Amino acid sequence: MKRRLAILAAIGAALWMLPYGVDSYAIHVIDVTLIFALLAIGLGLAMGIAGQVNLAQVAFFGVGAYTVAILTTNAGFGFWSAALLALVATAVTGLVVGTPALRVQSHYLGIVTLGLALAFTNWVTNAEISGGAEGINAIPVPELPGVDLSSEYLFYYLELIVFAIALAFGLFVVRTPLGRRMRAMRDDPLAAGSVGVEVPMVRMTAFLLASVYGGTAGVLYAGLVRYVAPESFSIANMFLLLAMVIIGGRQSLLGCVAGAVMLSLLRELLVDYPTYAQVAYGSVVVLVVVFAPTGLAGLPKRLWERFVRGGGGPRQELRPFEPYAATEVSEREGPLLEIVGISKQFKGLRALDEVSLAVGSGEIRGIVGPNGSGKTTLFNVVTGLYKATTGRVVFDGRTVSGASPYRLAQAGMARTFQNLRLFTALSVRENILVALDQTRTRSIWQYLLWPVGVWRRDRALRVGGDALLARFGLTDFADALPGALPYGTQRRVEIARAMAQRPKLLLLDEPAAGLNGEEVRQLSEIVRSIRDSGVTVVLIEHNMGLVMSLCERVTVLASGRIIADGTPAEVAAAPQVIEAYLGDSMSDTIAEVPIEEASR
Numbered sequence: 001m002k003r004r005l006a007i008l009a010a011i012g013a014a015l016w017m018l019p020y021g022v023d024s025y026a027i028h029v030i031d032v033t034l035i036f037a038l039l040a041i042g043l044g045l046a047m048g049i050a051g052q053v054n055l056a057q058v059a060f061f062g063v064g065a066y067t068v069a070i071l072t073t074n075a076g077f078g079f080w081s082a083a084l085l086a087l088v089a090t091a092v093t094g095l096v097v098g099t100p101a102l103r104v105q106s107h108y109l110g111i112v113t114l115g116l117a118l119a120f121t122n123w124v125t126n127a128e129i130s131g132g133a134e135g136i137n138a139i140p141v142p143e144l145p146g147v148d149l150s151s152e153y154l155f156y157y158l159e160l161i162v163f164a165i166a167l168a169f170g171l172f173v174v175r176t177p178l179g180r181r182m183r184a185m186r187d188d189p190l191a192a193g194s195v196g197v198e199v200p201m202v203r204m205t206a207f208l209l210a211s212v213y214g215g216t217a218g219v220l221y222a223g224l225v226r227y228v229a230p231e232s233f234s235i236a237n238m239f240l241l242l243a244m245v246i247i248g249g250r251q252s253l254l255g256c257v258a259g260a261v262m263l264s265l266l267r268e269l270l271v272d273y274p275t276y277a278q279v280a281y282g283s284v285v286v287l288v289v290v291f292a293p294t295g296l297a298g299l300p301k302r303l304w305e306r307f308v309r310g311g312g313g314p315r316q317e318l319r320p321f322e323p324y325a326a327t328e329v330s331e332r333e334g335p336l337l338e339i340v341g342i343s344k345q346f347k348g349l350r351a352l353d354e355v356s357l358a359v360g361s362g363e364i365r366g367i368v369g370p371n372g373s374g375k376t377t378l379f380n381v382v383t384g385l386y387k388a389t390t391g392r393v394v395f396d397g398r399t400v401s402g403a404s405p406y407r408l409a410q411a412g413m414a415r416t417f418q419n420l421r422l423f424t425a426l427s428v429r430e431n432i433l434v435a436l437d438q439t440r441t442r443s444i445w446q447y448l449l450w451p452v453g454v455w456r457r458d459r460a461l462r463v464g465g466d467a468l469l470a471r472f473g474l475t476d477f478a479d480a481l482p483g484a485l486p487y488g489t490q491r492r493v494e495i496a497r498a499m500a501q502r503p504k505l506l507l508l509d510e511p512a513a514g515l516n517g518e519e520v521r522q523l524s525e526i527v528r529s530i531r532d533s534g535v536t537v538v539l540i541e542h543n544m545g546l547v548m549s550l551c552e553r554v555t556v557l558a559s560g561r562i563i564a565d566g567t568p569a570e571v572a573a574a575p576q577v578i579e580a581y582l583g584d585s586m587s588d589t590i591a592e593v594p595i596e597e598a599s600r
Helices: 002-021 024-049 057-073 079-102 106-126 152-174 177-187 189-194 199-225 235-248 253-269 274-291 295-308 375-382 405-411 428-436 441-449 451-471 487-499 517-532 544-550 568-573 575-591
Strands: 337-346 349-359 364-368 390-395 413-415 505-509 536-540 553-558 561-566
Touching (some): 024 057, 024 152, 024 235, 057 199, 057 235, 079 106, 177 199, 177 428, 189 199, 235 253, 253 295, 337 375, 349 561, 364 517, 375 390, 375 536, 441 451, 487 517, 561 568, 561 575
Parallel strands (some): 364 553
Antiparallel strands (some): 553 561
């Protein structure tokens, strides 16, 4: 920590003394570079951290600059009051631009945001209030007591202070709960919603942050140049900004800043060769994407892993699971989960056909059936990933049919997936912390007005996360990326993440798939302990030995219909189950499982 503070102090001192060693042209270049660095941080938050393709950042930049220009020259506002209104205007614009993200993603979102940016450029080029193609000049100099901001040397210090605050705030966001939710959404929005991340709100928040950074940059640009024109907010500048973020490393805000500095300097070197400049930008972007996909920010880590660390690291060991303390399940009227006449139609395919079942509190319910029988589809309907064609789902006494996955997760429903859906770019600890944090996105006002409260809550989450990692024997893997772990360990991480939500109901979709015999035995112990802690468990599984020894009741699906429901012994003996799924040999095997083991 002391070393890090010393490095920061040295960098700060160097930046503070920088104007004393450069001429007037160089300080102008540096001032413009800081503005582009602000823009890059905003774009990095939206695109790199939150995974939202935002090609409208230059439009936010323009809204901020033009709002200041119009209010100060046409409406008689002072610079700072106009600047405040400009930030409000860009925030509103960010919410408008972000609205399509609720419906479309990936390159479709890029096309929409690019279209909005083009619409803005077309408007300012032709509108009378914006000065048309000639722009607006004679913007007044910002006023600060005792400081002449008409001097670009002194304006540099204003920019430097704003930049430092903006970078510190961005890093604070990234490393606290909101940033983790944004990164989880970027990696897998479906899984993020299933652990309680309010995906629509987080998407809008990402665009809101990007727009505020863009608006701040626009305000500073208007105060620096005191002239705005459409060419400053062109699509060419948008792609230059995009190149800055890609080259620097879009998943690192410091990388985005480094990319902005690098390309700004390159642009000045090639200012007399515009054709070669475009080729140079494109070539650098291609080289970075091919040979360094994590950008400049990822190079130190890659070089360290390749040349310094070598193969030797501390030994990592999956430790034994620490059972939960047994809790007496409180009696309740009616089942915890009730599925009533659920059908699901996919065009010509009827995946579920009038499925009805009830799961009581404290129960371990097994759901089995051949491949294609509708088991996972049923889970997807229950957890809100699919909307049922007919029927309803009742959870904890409330009808929740059609509710969003994140609302069901917040209500106490957790699940795992047939195919692992861990957040692969987040560490194991961060996977747990995303699920452990069930605060609402509407509390983001605290980041601006009460950051100390955010920091304290994050510390408390980390304590709880480390305790959960220890319970599941995952402490040695806390800082590892899930994709680097053995498959059985990843399965345990996913169950631990689901339990971090403190659920009432846990849905496990083939948790024993790919596990060896010892891992299946450990899984059985974990599931029993989870049930004993007061959590109801519903289990989809093909391992019939595990199902029959673990579940009190078993429901059998075939072709989207329930063909049997009862105790393990009753289901194993049902002729229709033997015919549709088990076969005579499997029935004989299950019959050998002791009844007291099957009903434990």
